[in-house]
Amino acid sequence: MTNRRDFLKKAGIGGVAAAGATALAAPAVRAQAPIKWRLQTYAGPALAEHVIKPAIDAFNKAANGEMVIELYTADQLVPTGELFRAMQQGTIDAVQSDDDSMASPTEVTVFGGYFPFASRYSLDVPVLFNQYGLKEIWEEEYAKVGVKHISAGSWDPCHFATKEPINSLADLKGKRVFTFPTAGRFMSQFGVVPVTLPWEDIEVAVQTGELDGIAWSGITEDYTVGWADVTNYFLTNNISGAWAGSFFANQERWNELPDHLKTLLQLAMDSSHYYRQWWYWGGEASLRVNGDKMKLTTIPDEEWATVEEAAVTFWDEIAAESETKAKVVEIFKKYNADMKKAGRPYRYG
Structure with missing residues (x-):
């Protein structure tokens, strides 16, 4: 009996310990299917390799199975002119585009893409948004129509x-x-x-x-x-x-994300903006010369x-x-x- 009690006691402790270890090793988020987003860019396949794909690949890797963004290129799911409506309705979850091309129904749409002579250099765009107040105006305008303006950056002249x-x-x-x-x-x-x-x-x-x-x-x-x-x-x-362009998301889908994934997504978008800064700047000079x-x-x-x-x-x-x-x-x-x-x-x- 003593041996039997000892066996049951040890088995019980082991069972609890095993269950506890299992719970600790597999958080609830890991047991769930990953969050999946569909993001369409304004860019065709060759251009997307530079202006968006590296950032999305990095995000998917860093998200470590918690979230996956599927990337689609120009007109692959919907025509570029319908990007805003598709995102607003939730047909797609996020968009990379300028306001002008995707025909967003906001007061700032006309300034997206190439507003004549608004900038002279690529660094002008992030400074205008982050230090001169455009960021707050864009966020307010898109909040009115159910879309999250994530961040803006510059492209080429x-x-x-x-x-x-x-x-x-x-x-x-x-x-x-x-x-x-x-x-x-x-x-x-x-x-x-x-x-x-x-x-x-x-x-x-x-x-x-x-x-x-x-x-x-x-x-x-x-x-x-x-x-x-x-x-x-x-x-x-x-x-x-x-060129002034941005990353946008359906507001409800954005709100559903846990804070750490929102932060990770913003970091990925920032890395995309940085990549384009040097890729375009160096390329413009090199190709004119060579x-x-x-x-x-x-x-x-x-x-x-x-x-x-x-x-x-x-x-x-x-x-x-x-x-x-x-x-x-x-x-x-x-x-x-x-x-x-x-x-x-x-x-x-």
Whole structure:
């Protein structure tokens, strides 16, 4: 009996200990299926390899089975112009895009992508958001429509890549160009004919003559996605110094995440912003110097000044449309005035 009691006692202790060890070794979160999100980017497959995939791969690895983000490229689940609605409705969980391309119904949509001459360098965008107040305005605007604005960052400058050389403003007249809605609206006063097509169709459209050129990116992107193979010239004058884009999520899905995964996701997005800073900045210079697919052309500064002056008028026209737009334009004016006063290296002349 003594031996039997000892055996039962030890078995009981062992059973409890084993159960306890099992509970400790397998927290509830590990027993559950991972949280799954679907994120669609504005970028096609070749570009996504740089502007988003490294960050998503890193996030999925660091999430350690608790969450998995499935990445989809341009138009893969829904057309780019329907990205906002799909995210708002929960068809997809998150988006990487500019406000303009995804047609978000907010007061700040017009400033996404390339707002003419709002920035000169890529670092201007994160400074405008994090130090000059754009972040708070974007968060407030998207909260009104059930979407979480996670973070904003910069991409490349906006240049024309064309089949025929552009050496003057007159050369732009009648050119059918794939570009962003607001950039197209602005440049139409100089005779540019904006054309909207699915991102994946652009290369073929240039080859078939449906498009005369592209004003969607800088030279790094032209080479990366194949546009440098179908265009012959690259105009060194740009419409804006950096594309402004963001990461967004369906607000309810964002709210469901535990705080540590929200933090991890924000860190992953920040790493994506950082990657693009150096990848585009270095690529723009290197390909101008060493690239062999496109010849560089330039519109003289005194003539291009006409475009820059027109941008000031355009800003005022946008500011007159609403109180929020006026507030954003004032921030742009304040920021650019500060940069000019600061002088080199912030602004040259």
